[in-house]
Amino acid sequence: MTDSRQNPMTDAGTDRSRAEGIPETPQTLAPAYRLAFADEEFMYRDELRPVRLQLELMKPEMIMDERGITSTIVLFGGARIPEPSKKKEARTKTLADLSKYYDEARELSRILTLKSMQSYGREDVIVTGGGPGVMEAGNRGAKEAGGASIGLNIVLPHEQAPNEYVTPGLCFNFHYFAIRKMHFLMRAKAICVFPGGFGTLDELFETLTLIQTDRMRRVPVLLFGEDFWRKIVNWEALADAGTISEEDLDLFQFVETADEAAKIIGALED
Template sequence: MPSSDKSTKRQDVQPVPVHPPDQRFARQTDFSGDGWRVFKIMAEFVNGFEKMSEIGPAVSVFGSTRVVQGDREYALAEEMGRLLAAHGFAAITGGGPGVMEAANKGAQQAGGHSIGFNIKLPNQQKSNPFIDRDKLVTFDYFFVRKVMFLKYSQAFVVLPGGFGTMDEFFEAVTLIQTRKSARFPVILMGGSYWDGFYRWMHDTMCHQKGYIGQEDLDFIFLEDDPGKVIDIILGFYPEGYCLNF
């Protein structure tokens, strides 16, 4: 009997060639050195803890590295740094240029503590020159750096920025929402930049979809006046708690 079309097709099927693993992916899945990497991670924590051990209340200021002197955001961050210092807060930033430089500059020139948590990046982010000589901490690991921001800050002030700024914002609010961190104020500065974003969280995430609750927004503020930002921070805590932390 002649072969059916079905059997003919089966005979025509060619086996799929098997190739060795692509070396690009083999490199990415080589975890043989992870055990020793733990010691490097521990060293970053120890170094950071030692340098921050005597710092009192502090506020972290975030924002874009692409802001330059003369921009409104630079002036806001610089004034924020000055006011933080005047009210007894250390100013913590990511240690780089832009908004970070401005906040460090304002704090240092006002005689306050100016701290930088720098990160080693492929584009070789350089620390700004307005960080206290013994208060620059440089990290290889983003997650260690995030722990340091959260551990030593009584508030986050978030100016306009990109992915890194959003990452820090969502890291903070997620940990507060899930009660893995104590509640602290997260203040968005630069109203025209954040208005639509906050409205989306409030209207869509919260009230339309119910993916977050109203209480998850109660510690997030929008404020462009640096003086009122200080009022929000001081008013968030019981009297005397913040400055005697």
């Protein structure tokens, strides 16, 4: 990224290059002498956590602003859901049966990306977690439509490399789950949630909480696979217990197919 404004001051990159050419002496070799922003050990200190949080918020925001991206369609879903052609490799029969949602995510992304390209790829851009499974399907559908898509990856103990279909210039990596989830929702025009595990549930319930408490404007929240979601969550029991209101059950709706979701979002005519 470059700043096109005319600035008479020496930029940080120039000074970093100059500092690297300074003769080595006991003084210049000491950690205290390093430029603060170029000192990795300093940046990793606990006291610098607020700075790191800010950097993770700003970097994707600035890049997406530069690309002119104004709105997104979010696809949440499980990393373990296989492509149908590979469902025989699935760990369980249930995962194999859920493989159909890989194709639904792929097709939905293709439809929405074709619609997005009518606005030069600035509106309703597909965003996923950038990993395998449903995430891969989402980015794949966008690429097959000839458009760009976003991947918000995160560093995990077991490496989750970005899938090959994320647009390289829109593939981000995060340390903080909280900031990553903010970026999922900051531009969201609709949230499409496919079957998944703890991560997907976390993303779904944070979204519903933000909408329920008016911390986020109401957008369509579409849950793919009614049978799966009713088995995983007893929604009516929450309302019967009074821990949520009956009206909160209207914050989401179930869908089964890409076409059904695309019509709700407005990318297909009825």
